[in-house]
Amino acid sequence: MSGFPVFASRRVRSTPFSARIEASGLSAYTVYNHMLLPASFASLEEDCAHLKRAVQIWDVAAERQVQIKGRDARKLAVMMSARDLTKAVPGKGYYTPICMANGGMLNDPIALCIADDLFWFSIADSDMLLWAAGLAHAYQLEVEISEPDVSPLAIQGPLANQVMAEVFGEAVTALKFFAFDYFTWRGHKLMIARSGWSKQGGFEIYLHDSTLGLQLWDDIWEAGKEYDMRAGCPNLIERIEGGLLSYGNDMTREDTPLECGLEKFCQLESGHEFIGKQALLNQREAGLKKRIMGVHIHGDKIAPITKIAPCTIQGQTCGFVTSAVYSPDFDLNLGLAMLASEQAENGRQIEVEIDGQRRPAMICELPFKKGK
Amino acid sequence: MSGFPVFASRRVRSTPFSARIEASGLSAYTVYNHMLLPASFASLEEDCAHLKRAVQIWDVAAERQVQIKGRDARKLAVMMSARDLTKAVPGKGYYTPICMANGGMLNDPIALCIADDLFWFSIADSDMLLWAAGLAHAYQLEVEISEPDVSPLAIQGPLANQVMAEVFGEAVTALKFFAFDYFTWRGHKLMIARSGWSKQGGFEIYLHDSTLGLQLWDDIWEAGKEYDMRAGCPNLIERIEGGLLSYGNDMTREDTPLECGLEKFCQLESGHEFIGKQALLNQREAGLKKRIMGVHIHGDKIAPITKIAPCTIQGQTCGFVTSAVYSPDFDLNLGLAMLASEQAENGRQIEVEIDGQRRPAMICELPFKKGK
Numbered sequence: 087m088s089g090f091p092v093f094a095s096r097r098v099r100s101t102p103f104s105a106r107i108e109a110s111g112l113s114a115y116t117v118y119n120h121m122l123l124p125a126s127f128a129s130l131e132e133d134c135a136h137l138k139r140a141v142q143i144w145d146v147a148a149e150r151q152v153q154i155k156g157r158d159a160r161k162l163a164v165m166m167s168a169r170d171l172t173k174a175v176p177g178k179g180y181y182t183p184i185c186m187a188n189g190g191m192l193n194d195p196i197a198l199c200i201a202d203d204l205f206w207f208s209i210a211d212s213d214m215l216l217w218a219a220g221l222a223h224a225y226q227l228e229v230e231i232s233e234p235d236v237s238p239l240a241i242q243g244p245l246a247n248q249v250m251a252e253v254f255g256e257a258v259t260a261l262k263f264f265a266f267d268y269f270t271w272r273g274h275k276l277m278i279a280r281s282g283w284s285k286q287g288g289f290e291i292y293l294h295d296s297t298l299g300l301q302l303w304d305d306i307w308e309a310g311k312e313y314d315m316r317a318g319c320p321n322l323i324e325r326i327e328g329g330l331l332s333y334g335n336d337m338t339r340e341d342t343p344l345e346c347g348l349e350k351f352c353q354l355e356s357g358h359e360f361i362g363k364q365a366l367l368n369q370r371e372a373g374l375k376k377r378i379m380g381v382h383i384h385g386d387k388i389a390p391i392t393k394i395a396p397c398t399i400q401g402q403t404c405g406f407v408t409s410a411v412y413s414p415d416f417d418l419n420l421g422l423a424m425l426a427s428e429q430a431e432n433g434r435q436i437e438v439e440i441d442g443q444r445r446p447a448m449i450c451e452l453p454f455k456k457g458k
Numbered sequence: 459m460s461g462f463p464v465f466a467s468r469r470v471r472s473t474p475f476s477a478r479i480e481a482s483g484l485s486a487y488t489v490y491n492h493m494l495l496p497a498s499f500a501s502l503e504e505d506c507a508h509l510k511r512a513v514q515i516w517d518v519a520a521e522r523q524v525q526i527k528g529r530d531a532r533k534l535a536v537m538m539s540a541r542d543l544t545k546a547v548p549g550k551g552y553y554t555p556i557c558m559a560n561g562g563m564l565n566d567p568i569a570l571c572i573a574d575d576l577f578w579f580s581i582a583d584s585d586m587l588l589w590a591a592g593l594a595h596a597y598q599l600e601v602e603i604s605e606p607d608v609s610p611l612a613i614q615g616p617l618a619n620q621v622m623a624e625v626f627g628e629a630v631t632a633l634k635f636f637a638f639d640y641f642t643w644r645g646h647k648l649m650i651a652r653s654g655w656s657k658q659g660g661f662e663i664y665l666h667d668s669t670l671g672l673q674l675w676d677d678i679w680e681a682g683k684e685y686d687m688r689a690g691c692p693n694l695i696e697r698i699e700g701g702l703l704s705y706g707n708d709m710t711r712e713d714t715p716l717e718c719g720l721e722k723f724c725q726l727e728s729g730h731e732f733i734g735k736q737a738l739l740n741q742r743e744a745g746l747k748k749r750i751m752g753v754h755i756h757g758d759k760i761a762p763i764t765k766i767a768p769c770t771i772q773g774q775t776c777g778f779v780t781s782a783v784y785s786p787d788f789d790l791n792l793g794l795a796m797l798a799s800e801q802a803e804n805g806r807q808i809e810v811e812i813d814g815q816r817r818p819a820m821i822c823e824l825p826f827k828k829g830k
Contacts (some may be wrong), residue, residue, distance in 0.1 A: 090484055091462055092486065092488060093487070095706075095707055095763075095765075096764075096780055097488075097705075098488055098706075099765070115462045116465045124466075155524070188535075192588055211469060211492065213585035213588055217592045218810050220592020220595075220596065223558070223596075334467075334469030340528070349595030361595060391466075391467075392472060393468055393471070409467070
């Protein structure tokens with residue numbers, strides 16, 4: 087952590103929930119899509135343990151929506167998405183890499199098919215709206231592209247079902263993974279999905295009106311009291327343990343989805359055309375030069391790394407760690423690393439340099455498994 | 459200020475100068491182009507006073523470059539820029555609004571013509587690279603688009619000439635406003651421009667190799683000692699006093715350059731075609747519905763506003779303040795406001811609501827003038 091406070095401004099926006107999270111034990115922010123995103127509360131370790139045993143309410147308003155509306159909405163959505171959205175149906179979300187022509191990733195949103203002529207891309211931290219707008223302009227597509235007033239609020243953790251049922255009724259718990267539907271709350275129709283940026287299960291509420299933010303928070307907070315609910319946020323330890331990649335950290339425009347282990351979300355055989363497809367086919371044919379893997383980093387407990395950490399084998403560079411943190415549950419420092427394919431082998435010993443100190447480390451498969 | 463620290467990570471990058479600025483009295487960060495940008499040191503007021511009387515070294519590495527290289531580089535640069543770049547010459551920088559088809563601004567970079575087939579856009583806080591890449595892909599332009607390893611370091615203030623002359627030789631002081639040239643430092647060729655995000659004069663050094671950052675800082679720091687140089691950053695008070703607009707704060711995709719008072723940078727008569735031109739011509743013909751103005755906000759000294767502040771005339775909404783701060787030199791709270799054109803008249807009395815409190819205020823022309 088830098089230890090230096092961050093200024094809020096119109097450019098680095100607060101959220102409809104900021105007043106509540108700042109009063110609920112927040113200890114650090116990050117900035118995501120030009121918006122404040124909570125980064126820790128009690129501590130990364132305590133937040134993680136609590137997330138795994140109870141339920142948390144997360145201000146993830148920074149997951150902004152790129153709305154594409156109009157006759158050519160599906161055409162543009164399909165063109166941008168490695169996932170085949172030609173048959174996407176209303177009520178389902180589709181995690182998809184978005185690639186440039188060279189296969190490099192520029193975002194990894196969840197594409198939500200709201201209606202046949204209306205898609206939302208719930209984006210990671212880059213201005214994907216500008217990519218969509220540039221394509222729409224040049225291809226003269228009949229679409230309107232905008233960022234609607236939508237502020238996701240997530241309820242995550244093993245007790246999420248109970249809290250959600252109290253506020254929105256039992257029916258909400260019937261939602262399948264990555265499906266969404268509409269539920270009535272105080273006379274408002276709220277879109278709710280079973281999704282979220284943890285492996286603990288839960289929901290994301292796509293609040294469509296900022297002015298309702300505090301009331302929504304308060305109602306859920308009240309319902310959460312008997313379940314030991316706390317304010318939380320996407321947790322660095324939990325997401326690394328679970329092998330959840332973070333765009334901007336573990337994958338960038340320099341990386342293709344194949345290199346990031348996301349091939350199952352790239353429907354290269356489906357016949358749909360999308361930007362980057364040829365590059366991915368070529369890369370698959372030629373073989374990957376690098377790929378993302380896990381690493382166990384030995385030695386004392388580390389603080390979360392704040393920049394890439396170089397990896398070497400017998401003094402030769404073989405890649406770098408992109409994210410790393412100490413996991414209490416594994417009692418190990420765990421990292422995600424982009425490594426040369428020829429070296430990226432389960433069990434191989436490497437060295438990782440963190441803050442000028444070289445540490446022995448071992449490559450492993452993702453997601454991490456205990457006792458391995 | 460939120461008071462909450464910000465996490466650095468690969469996604470929210472530190473800079474080649476971070477180690478030095480964090481040891482030089484930094485008190486707050488903001489995040490800009492996915493990078494840490496200093497926001498204050500001693501205090502906004504003390505920083506401002508010092509900037510006006512001496513010289514400061516600014517870590518503005520967050521001014522990232524979008525590099526466009528190749529046979530069609532100029533074609534793409536011209537297509538994107540309201541400023542006419544058809545005759546842009548190497549060695550000059552051109553401040554230009556970048557518009558979407560509807561005239562809304564998506565960035566306001568300085569376009570640097572490096573060579574006939576090579577442009578850099580030194581960008582404000584949005585991923586303009588994705589806009590450029592989308593256009594280049596769809597129009598099948600022969601260009602490579604990238605973010606090079608370039609980290610601007612600014613020297614700003616009335617004594618900037620002296621410090622720069624000591625480090626780079628007297629010749630650097632002959633640079634004209636917005637011109638750039640190359641100067642030798644420790645055997646490296648550094649690109650230096652007379653530019654910067656203040657009205658106090660100064661230079662920006664486009665450092666082309668991150669690993670040289672600390673040495674460059676140290677050499678300039680040493681030379682600055684006899685001129686009372688301090689570490690600083692773009693200063694909220696100074697930039698509002700000078701009417702320098704901030705993309706994301708005072709102008710967004712919802713605003714056209716005409717509404718932002720930037721018509722002189724939109725060469726609508728020059729014959730060059732650019733995206734948004736027709737929308738701007740139509741808007742000029744129809745008349746502006748809103749425009750940016752200054753406001754004097756009466757009453758006690760305010761803290762910098764962190765979100766837009768609604769403006770009313772006799773209870774009717776007429777726009778909002780986008781940035782505001784107390785200016786010691788004016789002994790007034792100064793704000794920038796986007797106001798309905800019919801009300802946007804010098805001397806008109808309005809009310810501004812800040813943190814639930816209504817204050818009387820007066821509209822004025824930009825830039826602010828003392829005693830008016």
